[in-house]
Amino acid sequence: MQDWKEEYPLHGTKASQLNQATSARSRVEQLLLKPTPIGLFLDIDGTLLDMALTPSTVHVPPGLAELLGIVATRLSGALAIVTGRPIAEADELLRPMKFIAAGVHGAEMRTTATGEITPLTPSFSPALLRDIRIAAISIPGAVTEDKGTGIALHYRLAPELRDSLLITLETLMPKYPGQFTICEGRKVVEILPVGFSKGRALRKLASLPEFANRVPVMIGDDIADLDAFRAAETMGGFGLKVAGENFSKNEASFTGPADVLGWLTNLRKVL
Structure with missing residues (x-):
């Protein structure tokens, strides 16, 4: 000791x-x-x-x-x-x-x-996954990582994308109420199951x-x-x-x- x-x-x-x-x-x-x-x-x-x-x-x-x-x-x-x-x-x-x-x-x-x-938790619905991928494509520079039970959008290659990513993802929440939450990390925004x-x-x-x-x-x-x-x-x-x-x-x-x-x-x- x-x-x-x-x-x-x-x-x-x-x-x-x-x-x-x-x-x-x-x-x-x-x-x-x-x-x-x-x-x-x-x-x-x-x-x-x-x-x-x-x-x-x-x-x-x-x-x-x-x-x-x-x-x-x-x-x-x-x-x-x-x-x-x-x-x-x-x-x-x-x-x-x-x-x-x-x-x-x-x-x-x-x-x-x-x-x-x-x-x-079950995987996200195909419709939600499609909308998340469309959102990512609409913001060049974001790197999408499909984790199976969650999605991560990395913006370390383009740090100025943070606000755009958050705004875009937040617009999806009313369409899929109670299905996902948004969690910020180090140059990443993650979409996770609620709870x-x-x-x-x-x-x-x-x-x-x-x-x-x-x-x-x-x-x-x-x-x-x-x-x-x-x-x-x-x-x-x-x-x-x-x-x-x-x-x-x-x-x-x-x-x-x-x-x-x-x-x-x-x-x-x-x-």
Whole structure:
């Protein structure tokens, strides 16, 4: 346990000098030093991986999957991926490892690492899909990603498209009442089934046997992760932000994905 303290001199800093984010990270580290069992919930893009121009061009750091596998083993399986990506895409990025996971913001789920992926909501109607695709085509520069149980319209290649995308999608809501909701992310607008969120997904995963009697810790970088942070906190846990386009370094617990990976590397030493 001493190694953690040596590698994180944060613990010797006066509490009055710590901002709220640093304090939350410090409190999680103190729990691990006791040790207190935690359950770890991880976003992918912007949290474990640096953002890229398109979802298909992300770079996966060497050894990431193996690192997560070691941490999951030492947590007795209490590690879950909570992502906006489909679970199959997450598996491809983290192969050969597979983990308990919630994909498409909780619209699909895998409740055991070796289990099947289960869609929790029917696919959008053909009419809605057609109208969404027509809307995307009408705005050159937007990249459409069909997730099966959701649609993402990426505008990282043309950041000025945000307002046009939102206005266009909002015009569809009266035509399809109660069928979808709009969720903003990092240079992306997602169309999701009503009632699904990362917070709901985290609460469901936290009820699994692997996470029983553990303090939930969610790490994420996006606006969509806020609901998961709140869910973890209402269960006595923590939401740790990663700095980037949505959270400043002053309010974040981690400076970026490299900081998260460094933390996970040290985490495996104290578990």
